[in-house]
Amino acid sequence: MDDYNRRExxxxxxxxxxxxxxxxxxxxxxxxxxxxKEGRLDQSKKINWDAFLEGVAKESARQHLDDWxxxxxxxxxxAIASQLRLxxxxxxxxxxxxxxxxxxxxxDFDRLEKQKDFQISYLQFEKGEKIRHHDHPGMTGVLxxxxxxxxxxNYTLLxxxxxxxxxxxxxxxxxxxxEEIAVKRVLLKGAGRTVLKKGGTANLTSKQRNIHRVEAxxxxxxxxxxxxxxxxxxxxxxxxxxxxxxxxxGRKGVYEAVLG
Ligand SMILES: [Fe+2]
Numbered sequence: 442m443d444d445y446n447r448r449e450x451x452x453x454x455x456x457x458x459x460x461x462x463x464x465x466x467x468x469x470x471x472x473x474x475x476x477x478k479e480g481r482l483d484q485s486k487k488i489n490w491d492a493f494l495e496g497v498a499k500e501s502a503r504q505h506l507d508d509w510x511x512x513x514x515x516x517x518x519x520a521i522a523s524q525l526r527l528x529x530x531x532x533x534x535x536x537x538x539x540x541x542x543x544x545x546x547x548x549d550f551d552r553l554e555k556q557k558d559f560q561i562s563y564l565q566f567e568k569g570e571k572i573r574h575h576d577h578p579g580m581t582g583v584l585x586x587x588x589x590x591x592x593x594x595n596y597t598l599l600x601x602x603x604x605x606x607x608x609x610x611x612x613x614x615x616x617x618x619x620e621e622i623a624v625k626r627v628l629l630k631g632a633g634r635t636v637l638k639k640g641g642t643a644n645l646t647s648k649q650r651n652i653h654r655v656e657a658x659x660x661x662x663x664x665x666x667x668x669x670x671x672x673x674x675x676x677x678x679x680x681x682x683x684x685x686x687x688x689x690x691g692r693k694g695v696y697e698a699v700l701g
Contacts, residue, residue, distance in 0.1 A: 447530055
């Protein structure tokens with residue numbers, strides 16, 4: 442197996458990254474053979490990269506079973522991720538490659554693994570860099586902070602219909618300036634704010650906490666585990682939100698958001 446396939450470095454926007462993830466099937470075939478010898482499990486109960494992949498592959502394979510429990514799954518993967526050696530050579534190589542992105546004013550992405558049931562990505566944030574509110578359609582996610590410190594805020598989409606509203610279009614984009622456009626509004630329930638430091642983990646499931654924003658307090662590197670992985674449909678279905686900071690009609694922890 443071409444070890445290089447899973448290390449190809451990508452520096453692009455998040456939507457661009459999703460597109461590239463979909464477009465390159467060559468990364469799907471990496472086998473998860475654990476080396477089975479020294480180094481898989483050290484004396485501190487830390488595991489190496491191959492053992493980490495093996496554990497995630499085993500747990501994520503359960504998503505096809507009728508009794509798949511997403512919350513139980515993400516908690517197991519968080520436990521596995523907590524055991525990962527953060528000085529594993531695979532991560533050190535990713536950190537090294539990402540050094541070129543420091544100072545470029547954008548978040549840097551790397552794709553570490555993609556298999557049938559899951560994918561693992563690497564992201565590097567500089568201080569103050571953020572990814573605004575977005576969802577992960579039909580997916581679970583586990584974040585592991587490898588270095589630095591980030592704040593994540595999660596939200597759960599409420600199943601309450603709000604009327605579309607009309608807004609006057611300003612300049613830019615398609616359509617004439619001054620034209621009325623429909624704006625889709627939704628309600629989000631705040632689902633917690635987490636400060637992630639080195640070794641810390643966070644989760645989201647397809648129904649709970651699925652929407653989040655992430656902001657770095659210092660230079661930070663994170664590992665994302667998504668199951669199922671992005672495909673064409675999930676990439677295209679990803680939604681972005683502008684969240685009103687004010688509570689919605691005084692309802693505790695509920696916020697109105699506009700799609701887009
Ligand atoms: Fe995300």
